[in-house]
Amino acid sequence: MRYWLMKSEPDDVSIDDLASMGEVGWYGVRNYQARNFMRDAMALGDGVLFYHSSCPQPGVAGLAEVSRLAYPDPTQFDPESRYFDPKSTPDQPRWQQVDVRFVRKTRLLSLDEMRRMPTLAGMQVLQRGNRLSITSVSEAEWRDILALLD
DNA sequence: GCCAACGTTGGC
């Protein structure tokens, strides 16, 4: 059992969208490191911090869990999609996604508040220059964050 | 809209 932080732009998929849909495919990842996390390291039931990025109030907005293991991201084959990848074919798909299931909405734990917590200083997502849309979260960090969210 | 940081591309 591992833990992850996954960034989503709320204009695209917010925690409220996830709540109403129940489950979403995590489409659109176009970074190899993030893809490899999904493909190689995620397991069913892994804990997910649902993070709102590129928005007025960036931060953790809720909890989710991995509900389906990696499979090809359909948007890579769709010429109409902004995530279309002409170098990808159904035979040799380049990009993968997992499905993520809603667990619960939380208060917004802002990026600013996270930065002020000494115990969270080591979090991958807080490291200088980090741009990965999926990062791993240690068990201790997960526990600390859950305590902050209650 | 700016821009720092980083990933990817492609010429050599």
Next chain:
DNA sequence: GCCAACGTTGGC
């Protein structure tokens, strides 16, 4: 395999 140029992310 190097590395400059370019593109993207994402906070501010």
